Amino acid sequence: xxxxxxxxxxxxxxxxxxAFERSVSxxxxxxEIVVTRDPSRVRHADRIVLPxxxxxxxxxxGLNAVRGMEEAxxxxxxxxxxxxxxxxxxxxxxxxxxxxxxxxxxxxWIAGDVVKLAPTDPSLKIPHxxxxxxxxxxxxxxxxxxxxxxxxxxxxxxxxxxxxxxHVLARVEYGGDVTAIIGRDNMIGTQFHPEKSQExxxxxxxxxxxxxx
Amino acid sequence: MSENSRxxxxxxxxxxxxxxxxxxxDLCDAADQAIIDGNGFGWLTPPRRAVQEAFWKGVLIVPxxxxxxxxxxxxxxGSGQLVKPFSNNEASGHIAQVATFFIAPYARxxxxxxxxxxxxxxxxxxxxxxxLEVDVRETQSAAISLLENNGYERWAVKEKYAWNGxxxxxxxxxxxxxxMVEPA
Numbered sequence: 001x002x003x004x005x006x007x008x009x010x011x012x013x014x015x016x017x018x019a020f021e022r023s024v025s026x027x028x029x030x031x032e033i034v035v036t037r038d039p040s041r042v043r044h045a046d047r048i049v050l051p052x053x054x055x056x057x058x059x060x061x062g063l064n065a066v067r068g069m070e071e072a073x074x075x076x077x078x079x080x081x082x083x084x085x086x087x088x089x090x091x092x093x094x095x096x097x098x099x100x101x102x103x104x105x106x107x108x109w110i111a112g113d114v115v116k117l118a119p120t121d122p123s124l125k126i127p128h129x130x131x132x133x134x135x136x137x138x139x140x141x142x143x144x145x146x147x148x149x150x151x152x153x154x155x156x157x158x159x160x161x162x163x164x165x166x167h168v169l170a171r172v173e174y175g176g177d178v179t180a181i182i183g184r185d186n187m188i189g190t191q192f193h194p195e196k197s198q199e200x201x202x203x204x205x206x207x208x209x210x211x212x213x
Numbered sequence: 214m215s216e217n218s219r220x221x222x223x224x225x226x227x228x229x230x231x232x233x234x235x236x237x238x239d240l241c242d243a244a245d246q247a248i249i250d251g252n253g254f255g256w257l258t259p260p261r262r263a264v265q266e267a268f269w270k271g272v273l274i275v276p277x278x279x280x281x282x283x284x285x286x287x288x289x290x291g292s293g294q295l296v297k298p299f300s301n302n303e304a305s306g307h308i309a310q311v312a313t314f315f316i317a318p319y320a321r322x323x324x325x326x327x328x329x330x331x332x333x334x335x336x337x338x339x340x341x342x343x344x345l346e347v348d349v350r351e352t353q354s355a356a357i358s359l360l361e362n363n364g365y366e367r368w369a370v371k372e373k374y375a376w377n378g379x380x381x382x383x384x385x386x387x388x389x390x391x392x393m394v395e396p397a
Contacts (some may be wrong), residue, residue: 014238018288129250153319155249181362196319199284 001031003047003209006090008037008062010052016087019195020049023206031209037149039072047209048076052089054097056114056158058100059089060106064089070107076153078109084187085208088156091182091189095160110182110189111163119175127157132192134200135182140169142188142207147173150200152192179196186213226285226325226332229292231273239289241265242392243317247291252353257378272313283316283325289298290320294334296373297340308336311347314356326359338391345391350375351383365389 003020007013013035020033034041042048052059063069077084084212086094095106098114106114117126133150136143153171160167160179169188170181182189188208194201229236245259261267272280277278277299293314298306311333316326335344345367349356352370361367365387374384 014235015288016244018235042336127249129246155318191320195346196317 001029001046002041002043002044003031003033003049004042005033005035005049005051006037006042006063006069006073007035008057008059008066009140010054010062010089013051013095016049016051016195019201019205020209023209025204026202027206027208029207036065037069039066039068041076042072045082046078047083047085048073049085049087050090050093051087052091052156054089054092054108056089056092056150057102057104060093060098060104062095073107081186081213083213084213085205086187086189087195088191088193091191092158092160094182094187094189096163098158100158109187110160110167110184112161112167114158114160114183116158117174117178121175124175128174129155130179132174132178132180134170134172136170138169140183140188141211141213142183142204143169144207146200146201152190152194152197152200154180154192156191160189218397221292226328227282227284229273229280229282232270233377236289237266237269238283240269240292243290243292244315244319246317246319247315250300251350251377252315252356254315256375277348278312279333279336281329281336283320284331285320285323288298291316291325291329293329293333297342307341307343309340309342309345311345315346321355330359330363334391334394335387335396338394338396343391345389346387347378348374348384351385352377352378357385360387364393 005013007015017033017035024031024033049061076082090115092098093106094109095112095114096108098104119129132154133149133151136148160182162182167182167184168179169183171177172180180191194204240260244265248256248259272278277297279295281293282289294312296310296312298308334345367385367387369386371384373381375382
């Protein structure tokens with residue numbers, strides 16, 4: 001069994017890889033965590049993780065620069081239904097479009113736009129940075145062992161707005177509702193960083209590694 | 214223990230004399246978050262990873278600098294330096310400084326900053342320094358609280374100490390008489 005973390009030049013992946021490796025170890029799973037920029041490895045992976053930090057446009061450009069990567073992702077996630085986990089901008093790329101430095105096309109796996117945060121309270125700073133309480137909107141299998149109000153770590157200036165409210169699996173409050181987790185079918189994405197979210201993040205990662213959608 | 218419970222590793226403060234690549238990755242990650250949070254020891258935005266790696270590797274080769282790191286859950290989440298005077302500075306040879314002191318926002322609330330500061334102080338005492346100095350931006354409220362709750366006296370304010378990307382902010386200068394600290 002192999003879980004791949006896609007390396008397309010968007011920040012340090014070691015942190016994410018370590019968190020996934022720790023979950024594998026603690027849950028005693030027979031699974032290898034591989035950081036790769038090889039589309040053929042992504043195409044044949046059992047599970048796929050797409051991290052991302054920075055701007056939507058830059059991340060999409062970085063992904064496009066890896067020849068065959070987006071096609072491999074579509075083949076694995078959409079055609080073969082492999083479990084997919086997008087983290088931060090990796091989650092945002094699941095959207096239809098990113099509205100940041102112009103309009104950039106996303107994967108359009110979950111209909112919606114990625115737009116700038118606009119907290120109603122002007123004293124709230126952007127980026128939204130730090131710990132915030134999750135408000136779970138569903139009973140998704142990935143939430144096994146999690147409760148409303150658990151804290152996760154955010155650092156972002158943009159958020160995803162979905163066309164179908166049912167695709168929002170968790171929110172946080174930051175001068176209004178902010179999308180924290182999205183998902184449908186075999187895919188899930190977190191705006192927060194599970195690899196930096198200590199206990200709650202590790203629980204979510206472990207549940208993803210065990211998930212059979 | 215439930216299926217989802219796990220043992221949490223205790224926080225650790227340690228000296229860094231050389232970097233494993235994974236530790237350097239973690240340190241750069243932590244520093245990136247601290248910089249975004251406005252605690253960037255000079256940087257306003259996170260530098261390219263290669264630039265930051267060169268910075269930390271450079272710290273290790275400067276003879277008057279000691280690098281300490283805070284580890285949480287096995288990963289480096291913050292750091293601080295004890296900066297000693299050069300050997301020609303006999304007049305001020307009793308004064309050392311704390312520099313590049315930060316805990317990543319995602320690792321705050323576990324007492325790491327207090328522990329890190331205490332370890333740096335103990336190293337200074339062991340090397341017979343009498344005074345420890347540190348300066349911070351006026352906006353670094355957590356650091357200011359830490360210092361003022363740990364016996365540091367603000368002895369000066371410097372106007373236009375730093376540019377935060379929007380405006381100039383003042384700097385607060387603190388000192389601590391290490392004679393007041395119990396040796397470990």
